[in-house]
Amino acid sequence: MKELEKHIQHRRTLCFLDLEGTQFSHEMIAIGVVKVDLYKDMTIKKYHKGFYTLVKAKNKIGKVVTDLTGITEEEVKKNGVPFRVAVASLKKYMGKDFNKTLFVTFGNHDLRILAQSLAYNLDAPKDDVHLMIKHNFDLSDFISTYMKDENNNTYSLANMLKIFNVDFKGTQHNALADALNLAYLYQAMLENREILKEEYKKVLIKMRHLPSPVQGILSKLAKGENVTPNDFEKLVEDSLK
Secondary structure (H helix, E strand, O other): OHHHHHHHOOOOEEEEEEEEEOOOOOOEEEEEEEEEEEOOOOOEEEEOOOEEEEEOOOOOOOHHHHHHHOOOHHHHHHHOEOHHHHHHHHHHHHHHHHHHOEEEEOOOHHHHHHHHHHHHOOOOOHHHHHHHHHOEEEHHHHHOOOOOOOOOOOOOHHHHHHHOOOOOOOOOOOHHHHHHHHHHHHHHHHHOHHHHHHHHHHHHHHOOOOOHHHHHHHHHHHOOOOOOHHHHHHHHHHHOO
């Protein structure tokens, strides 16, 4: 995919990243990461063993987040590490690839969590966090160009996987499971071009900003109908009545 190549830029390593944050201050309370190696065609060659840790926040987690993730204040206090340690551990996990990888997320909320966590932890490695934010690739935003639900909204990670006939592995809203399934989504997108093509056709037909003659042509083509210059002429005339 030429559009994907613009983001990957000949990289041979990707870092699939998922973060869980507090309800109100949006500080990191969990991080899950899966490093993968790529073939030249950008498909995944190897999945490395994932990295996961709980992270201590300065503020309360919040009931909504606890209900969603199962992460409690007691668990974080007992097993969590400071934000600076979490970033250092991630950097160690990535090794020499840290500075040249692309950090792949589902949505942009993970970037907000990184920024907020840095604001509450002035002892954290600022340059490393800024690098992660700068070298980000929002896979959700990318795929949503080609596939959306019937109301033109972005699908959830689990629902995107379902379209590609891939079951979600593990528990949703567990940072490591979400990171791993994000990698599965990336691979499924590349391995199932026909599914992506069919979904993209649906998106094109429903585009509201296209002139009605163009929408009419696309609708006919999507139904497998032949379109002639006369058809186009008539659609243009009809739009001007």
